[in-house]
Amino acid sequence: xxEVNLWLGLRTFTGGKDKVEIDAKNIGELLxxxxxxxxxxxxxxxxxxxxxxxxxxxxNDLTEPIYPESEIxxxxxxxxx
Amino acid sequence: MSENDVKxxxxxxxxxxxxxxxxxxxxxxxxxxxxxMAAPGMLHAAIVxxxxxxxxxxxxxxxxxxxxxxxxxxxxxADFADGLTGGDWDVLENIMAGEKTLYDGHAVAAVxxxxxxxxxxxxxxxxxxxxxxxxxxxVDKAMVTDAPIIRAGxxxxxxxxxxxxxxxxxxxxxxxxxxxxxxDADLIIEDxxxxxxxxxxxxxxxxxxxxxxNDGRAELWCCTQGHFNVQKICAKxxxxxxxxxxxxxxEIGGGFGGKTAVFIEPVALILSRKSxxxxxxxxxxxxxxxxxxxxxxxxxxxxxxMTKTGKITAGQGVFRLQGGAFPGAPSDLTAMCAFAPxxxxxxxxxxxDVMSNRPKQAAYRAPGSPMAAxxxxxxxxxxxxxxxxxPIEVRLMNASKQGTKASFGPxxxxxxxxxxxxxxxxxxxxxxxxxxxEGRGISCGFWFNHGGETAVSLALSEDGTAALxxxxxxxxxxxxxxxxxxxxxxxxxxDKIRTTIADTATLGYNEVSHGSRVTYASGLATIKxxxxxxxxxxxxxxxxxxxxRDAVFWEDGCAKPSGPNAGDFDPIPLAQLTARMGATGGPIxxxxxxxxxxxxxxxxxxxxxxxxxxETGQTSVVRYTVxxxxxxxxxxxxxxxxxxxxxxxxIGWALNEEYIYGExxxxxxxxxxxxxxxxxxxxxxxxxxxxxxPNPGHPYGxxxxxxxxxxxxxxxIANAVSGAAGVRLTQLPMSPPxxxxxxxxxxxx
Numbered sequence: 001x002x003e004v005n006l007w008l009g010l011r012t013f014t015g016g017k018d019k020v021e022i023d024a025k026n027i028g029e030l031l032x033x034x035x036x037x038x039x040x041x042x043x044x045x046x047x048x049x050x051x052x053x054x055x056x057x058x059x060n061d062l063t064e065p066i067y068p069e070s071e072i073x074x075x076x077x078x079x080x081x
Numbered sequence: 082m083s084e085n086d087v088k089x090x091x092x093x094x095x096x097x098x099x100x101x102x103x104x105x106x107x108x109x110x111x112x113x114x115x116x117x118m119a120a121p122g123m124l125h126a127a128i129v130x131x132x133x134x135x136x137x138x139x140x141x142x143x144x145x146x147x148x149x150x151x152x153x154x155x156x157x158x159a160d161f162a163d164g165l166t167g168g169d170w171d172v173l174e175n176i177m178a179g180e181k182t183l184y185d186g187h188a189v190a191a192v193x194x195x196x197x198x199x200x201x202x203x204x205x206x207x208x209x210x211x212x213x214x215x216x217x218x219x220v221d222k223a224m225v226t227d228a229p230i231i232r233a234g235x236x237x238x239x240x241x242x243x244x245x246x247x248x249x250x251x252x253x254x255x256x257x258x259x260x261x262x263x264x265d266a267d268l269i270i271e272d273x274x275x276x277x278x279x280x281x282x283x284x285x286x287x288x289x290x291x292x293x294x295n296d297g298r299a300e301l302w303c304c305t306q307g308h309f310n311v312q313k314i315c316a317k318x319x320x321x322x323x324x325x326x327x328x329x330x331x332e333i334g335g336g337f338g339g340k341t342a343v344f345i346e347p348v349a350l351i352l353s354r355k356s357x358x359x360x361x362x363x364x365x366x367x368x369x370x371x372x373x374x375x376x377x378x379x380x381x382x383x384x385x386x387m388t389k390t391g392k393i394t395a396g397q398g399v400f401r402l403q404g405g406a407f408p409g410a411p412s413d414l415t416a417m418c419a420f421a422p423x424x425x426x427x428x429x430x431x432x433x434d435v436m437s438n439r440p441k442q443a444a445y446r447a448p449g450s451p452m453a454a455x456x457x458x459x460x461x462x463x464x465x466x467x468x469x470x471x472p473i474e475v476r477l478m479n480a481s482k483q484g485t486k487a488s489f490g491p492x493x494x495x496x497x498x499x500x501x502x503x504x505x506x507x508x509x510x511x512x513x514x515x516x517x518x519e520g521r522g523i524s525c526g527f528w529f530n531h532g533g534e535t536a537v538s539l540a541l542s543e544d545g546t547a548a549l550x551x552x553x554x555x556x557x558x559x560x561x562x563x564x565x566x567x568x569x570x571x572x573x574x575x576d577k578i579r580t581t582i583a584d585t586a587t588l589g590y591n592e593v594s595h596g597s598r599v600t601y602a603s604g605l606a607t608i609k610x611x612x613x614x615x616x617x618x619x620x621x622x623x624x625x626x627x628x629x630r631d632a633v634f635w636e637d638g639c640a641k642p643s644g645p646n647a648g649d650f651d652p653i654p655l656a657q658l659t660a661r662m663g664a665t666g667g668p669i670x671x672x673x674x675x676x677x678x679x680x681x682x683x684x685x686x687x688x689x690x691x692x693x694x695x696e697t698g699q700t701s702v703v704r705y706t707v708x709x710x711x712x713x714x715x716x717x718x719x720x721x722x723x724x725x726x727x728x729x730x731x732i733g734w735a736l737n738e739e740y741i742y743g744e745x746x747x748x749x750x751x752x753x754x755x756x757x758x759x760x761x762x763x764x765x766x767x768x769x770x771x772x773x774x775p776n777p778g779h780p781y782g783x784x785x786x787x788x789x790x791x792x793x794x795x796x797x798i799a800n801a802v803s804g805a806a807g808v809r810l811t812q813l814p815m816s817p818p819x820x821x822x823x824x825x826x827x828x829x830x
Contacts (some may be wrong), residue, residue, distance in 0.1 A: 081447060
C-alpha cells in the first residue's frame with residue numbers, strides 16, 4: 001500500500017480525506033486504484049493529472065515505479081508555454 | 082538517474098558559445114518561415130470572423146462568394162468531422178464556431194481563392210445572420226449571479242455548488258493552519274491585485290500551406306511549436322488518419338507558448354481537400370490579436386502574515402483567472418506557483434478558472450506563474466517596507482530548499498533558489514545607490530518545467546559527421562545546444578553535426594516545444610542517442626580487434642581498448658569506423674525514444690531599478706538584473722538571451738500591454754500601434770547571472786530556462802515602481818494613467 005496525498009479540492013470526492021491508501025506498484029496502478037476506490041475521482045484523473053514521487057514530478061509515465069515508503073502527491077496536470 | 086550520474090565538469094563543448102547554426106540563414110533571408118512556403122497552383126484563404134462578442138448564428142449564406150470565378154472553395158463548420166467530444170470538441174469549436182460565436186474574432190467560415198485579395202473580397206460576400214447575445218469580458222463580472230452564461234454545463238466536477246456556470250474548474254491546495262499562522266504574525270497585509278490579458282507578441286503571425294487530396298493524404302507546412310500536435314489535431318477535426326498527414330515545421334518567428342495551439346491548419350486542409358489545390362493561409366496581425374490566445378487576465382486576493390524578524394507565518398491566496406470562452410485558464414498552476422519560493426508551514430490557495438467572451442487563453446511562458454508572483458511578491462515587499470527589513474534577507478530567511486515541503490505539496494529535490502538570492506545579494510546592482518525618483522524592486526519566481534514524449538535519431542555519415550533529427554521545433558536556439566551535446570558525447574567538432582527539425586513521418590511522436598522542455602528532454606534524448614551510436618561504434622572496433630565489446634571505451638572521438646588486458650591497439654577515430662560501416666555491419670544510427678520525467682524545477686531572482694515621472698506617470702526601467710538557476714548552461718549566450726527575453730516581455734506586461742475591450746465586447750487595440758510591446762529603446766541593458774545547481778534528472782544537470790525568467794518581472798517592476806512612486810500599484814499594466822490615478826488617490830487620502 002502507498003499513501004497518496006491529494007490536493008485539498010479533492011476532499012469532496014473522498015469523503016473529506018486528503019490522504020488515502022492505495023495498493024499500487026507504479027503510477028498507472030495508482031491512478032486506476034484511485035479511480036476504483038473513489039469513482040468520483042475518475043473524471044478528474046481522466047482529464048489529466050501529474051504525480052510527484054519523492055519530489056520528482058511525473059507528467060506522463062504510467063510505468064514509473066512507486067514504493068510503500070514513497071512520498072506521493074497527486075497534482076493537477078502540469079503543462080507549460 | 083541519481084545525482085552521482087550527472088556530469089558536472091570536464092566539458093569540452095558544452096558551456097562554450099559557438100556560432101548559431103541557423104544564424105546565416107536568418108540574416109540572409111534564406112530561412113523559410115510559415116508564410117514563405119509556396120506550391121504550384123496554390124490558392125489563398127481568408128477567414129470570416131464574428132464581429133460580435135457573443136451571438137447565435139442564425140444563417141450563413143455563401144452563395145454570393147461561391148458565384149465568383151476566382152473562388153475555388155468555401156467552408157463552414159459543417160465541413161469538419163462531427164462526433165467530437167470534450168477537449169477535442171473545444172479545439173474544434175475554437176477553430177470554427179458551430180451554433181454560437183463566443184468572442185469577437187471567432188471564425189465562422191472560410192474561403193479559398195486565386196489571390197489573397199480575391200479571398201478577402203469573397204469573405205466579405207459571405208453573409209452571416211446573427212442574433213446578438215449579452216456578453217461579459219471581465220473575470221469578476223463573469224462570476225456574478227446575473228452574468229451572461231457562456232456555455233452551460235461546461236464546469237467539471239471540481240466546481241463547488243453555488244458558483245456561476247462560468248466558473249468551470251476549481252482548485253484548492255495547501256497545508257498547515259493558516260488561521261494559527263496569521264495569529265502568530267506581528268504584521269498581516271491583505272490586498273487585491275488585477276492583471277490584464279497580454280499577448281505573447283510573436284512577430285511572425287500564424288501561417289501555413291496545406292495540400293490535401295480526396296484520398297486523405299496530406300502535406301502541411303506551418304509555423305508551430307509542435308507539429309506532431311498539429312498532426313494529431315488536424316487528423317481528429319478533419320476525420321483523417323494521423324499518419325496520412327505529414328506535417329513539417331517551418332522556422333518560427335516567436336511562439337512563447339502561443340504557438341502550442343492550433344487555429345488555421347485544419348481550415349487550410351479542408352479548403353485544399355474541397356478545391357483539390359494547395360491552400361495557403363496567413364493570419365493578419367489583427368487576426369492574431371483577436372483570435373489566437375493571449376494569457377489569462379486575473380483578479381487575486383493575497384494575505385500574508387510575517388513576524389518582526391521577517392519569518393512568514395502564513396500565506397493565503399485566491400486566484401480568479403479569465404481564460405476566454407473555453408475551459409483551461411491555468412488557475413491551478415497560478416495557485417500552485419504562488420508561494421512555491423517559500424518554506425511555509427501554513428499556506429492555502431484557491432484557484433477559479435472562469436470563462437468569458439474572449440478568445441481562448443493560450444500558454445504564455447510559465448502560464449499563470451507571473452501573475453501569482455506579482456500579487457504575492459508585492460505583499461512581501463510591502464511587509465518588508467513596513468517592518469524595515471531587507472527584501473533579499475527576508476526571502477533568504479524563508480526560501481525553499483532541498484527537502485522543503487512545497488506550497489503545492491511534495492518535498493523539493495535539489496533546487497537553486499538560495500543560490501540565486503545569494504548571487505543577487507552580492508551583485509553590484511543591489512548595492513548601487515538609487516538616483517533621484519528611482520525605486521528598487523526585488524522578486525523571486527518559480528516554474529515547474531516539463532519533460533514529455535521525445536524521440537530523436539542520430540545518423541552517422543561515412544565521412545565521420547553526424548545528422549541529428551529532433552522533433553521539437555527550435556524556438557530558442559535548441560539546434561545549437563543539441564549539436565553541442567552530441568559533439569560532447571561523440572567527441573567530434575560542433576560544426577560536424579547538423580541538427581534538423583524532422584517532420585512527423587520521420588520520428589516518433591514528440592510533444593510540443595513547451596514547458597521549457599527542449600534542452601532538457603530533447604537534449605537528454607540526444608545524449609542517449611549519441612551514447613547508443615557510440616556503443617555501436619565501440620562494437621565495430623571490438624569486432625575489428627577481436628575483443629569483447631566491454632573491453633572498448635570511447636574517449637576524445639576514438640574507440641580505445643579499456644586497458645592492458647584488452648590488448649595493445651591504436652585508437653580508432655570515429656571517421657575511420659564510419660568510413661567502413663557499410664562493410665562492418667551497416668549504417669550506424671543512434672536512437673532514443675522515451676518520456677523523460679526528471680525535469681527539474683527552477684527559480685529566479687530579479688533586481689529592477691525604475692524611475693517614475695510623477696507629473697506624467699511615465700516609468701523608465703533604468704537597470705535590470707536577472708539571476709536564474711539554469712542547472713547547466715549548454716550554450717550560455719542562448720541562456721542569457723532567454724533570461725533577457727523573459728525580462729523584456731515582463732517589462733511590457735508590467736508597464737504597457739493589455740487587451741482593451743469596448744462596451745460592445747470588441748477588442749479595441751488589435752495592432753502593434755495600439756498594443757505596445759517594448760522596443761529596444763524602451764529597455765535598459767539587461768544584466769544576467771547564470772547560477773548552475775545541477776538538475777539530478779539530466780545527464781549534464783540541465784534545467785529548463787525558457788519560462789522562469791518571466792515569473793519575477795511583473796512583481797519586481799511593480800515593487801520598483803511602487804517604491805519610486807511612493808504608492809503601491811496593484812493593477813497591471815502600470816500605465817501612466819494608472820500611476821497618476823494611484824497618486825491622485827493617495828493625495829486625496
